[in-house]
Amino acid sequence: MTDFIALAFKNVFRNGKRSLTLGINYAIVAFILTALAAFTRGAQENVSSSIVRASAGHITVSGQYAKDGRIYNGLLRTADIERIARESLGQDATVFRRYLVKSAVYFNGMSKRLSFTGIDSGKDTGFKGQMAFSSGGWDAWAADQDGVALPSSVAKYFGLQMGDDLVVSARTRFGAFNTGILKVSGIYDTDNYFMGELVLVHYDFLRNLDLAEADASTTIYIYLDSTAGLAAKRDAFASALGGAGFEVSRPKSDAEAISAVSAASQKYEVDKENRDRVMPKLSTIDEVLGIVRSIVVAVQGLGALVAAIMLFVIAVSVFINLRMTINERLREIGSMRAMGVEAKAVTGLFVMEGSALAVMAAAAGSLLAALLCLVVRYAIPIPAGGNLAIFLDSGRLALAPNLGDMLILVALIGLIAAAFSFFPARRGGRIRPVEALNATF
């Protein structure tokens, strides 16, 4: 058997030109699929990580509350929810409250509607490492309760500099307008796509701007040491909240989960039940990322379709090539059969030859793609503001070639080559020694 395998590998190089032509095809397919797998894996990891670092927790609590005949977006009893989160999810759970408000900003006769995120600067420091300040800094912002840290795109739009005052005017949850003055204490850039429009202010500033109660928030973010069994953890948390009088719900779809974690509307609705209550909605990061997964699957599906077409073309080539090879090697087949080699063994030899060529070429193509991905990943900087922004990690394209993916891919190509080699090889194996020798002598 070992001799047969060695012979099969040796035979691959007998007709160098033909093997090279076919091998290049295998290598190209392997290259494309490896690069695609690296891209989708990298994109999925990067988007997940960026969202978690910007706008979603492992469990995100958003929702509504009803008070005095009206339903408002947001949460009341924030401290109770935080306490119950720690009790039911473990004291290691990190819990942050945030206040989100969309508000018009006015400066020098210009205006723009911005999404503000209010955080507790003493605890919620996850943004700090992701912000590269060109003016001011985290500490300057954190020290000024009326301070605002802006992305450089917003600063450029208004022509803002450090110390400038901005007027914000927001329609509060009750309907009344409220205004305030923010002082620019930081201008930053970030390569986290989901922080690109983040206007960072202090939690209390936004809560007061919205004229909200002291225990109000719009969202609570919960981060866990491990996301294993996240749905079960969410269920335990939901059950504990239910026991404390909260009316808990889960998003019905991935789109609803995304909407739940990004909602910042202050408009109220009339409460037909006319019953005061807090209705938290618990979304897991898996639900928030559901749409991302769908996009990745779609990209992978498209790649698989392209690969399938290419493999089909290759399969036809394999079929024709092998038939030609068998016709050329009739003397060899006849000799082997005359020496007592069985038909199955001859078939196996040709199948192994086809597979060996495919595996070697695919491995080379896949390896080359992985190397190129690593070069692009670590050596080629890409500007943050372009179309690829969502796929960037530290200013580099987040490509993540994976050895497991590569091995599966090479094995798959080898199997396809074996399958399409089988029929012409079987025909070769079935040739009787007399027929083979008669045809050559």
Next chain:
Amino acid sequence: MKHRASRIARAALAAALGAATAAAVPAAAQAAKATDPKAAALVEAYESKTDLAGLDVTSTFTLIQKKEGEADRVLRIQIYRRDSADTFTLLFQYPDSEKGKGYWRSKDDLFLYLPSTREFVYRNRKDDVGGSDVRADLFGKPNTLAQYWATSAGTAKVSSWDTDVVRLDAKKLDVAYPVQKMYFRKTDGLPVKLESFSAGETLLRTTYYVDYKALSGGKYIFTKLLATDALEKGQKTYLTNEGISTEKIANYTFSKAFLEEKSR
């Protein structure tokens, strides 16, 4: 030098904004929670003159919105108003992109009808009409003293008129403007100017009532109005109220079905 200039600019801005900060407790909450009789009398007299209870009013509003650097935006709206039932219907007639859209208010409920999706959206009764500086609560029976504490704030000259100034502080924060100042003409007690402030007492917009038309029974309705946005410099809305009629309006007009029918 630059630092000093910046400080002065900030001080000037703070002064202009009434030293407001977002963290400030709403001025309305801090204000004395009482209405003084003189101010109340001025407000009641004005509301009595503009309360069209008993009259059905049909008219056409034309709004011209001016914004710096942008083309003028024109809206024409047919108004059907019945103050006795605290209801009104607004129907957009121009431009074509807004045609068929409408508002129907019944007491505290305000609905916006969107013909594109054929749905009614519940709105805050302070909704901007068609994204202009004019609010839906402009149409309909005023109920100022139920919503605000009124106090006298002296006198002032507005254009050529001597006026009494009344400061209004919201009793609840479910009004668009928690603080307002109304300037009543001494000659006939009608308001000629209305300043609207945020909870932090930042001036947000000023409305000038340029002209009124006298109706039967000593009632008045404004015919020309100018609203200016104080934050967005150069943004103004002119409003004219024409084709005023006090003929009886069919009950059906004040219904969702009417808006749906008119949008077809």
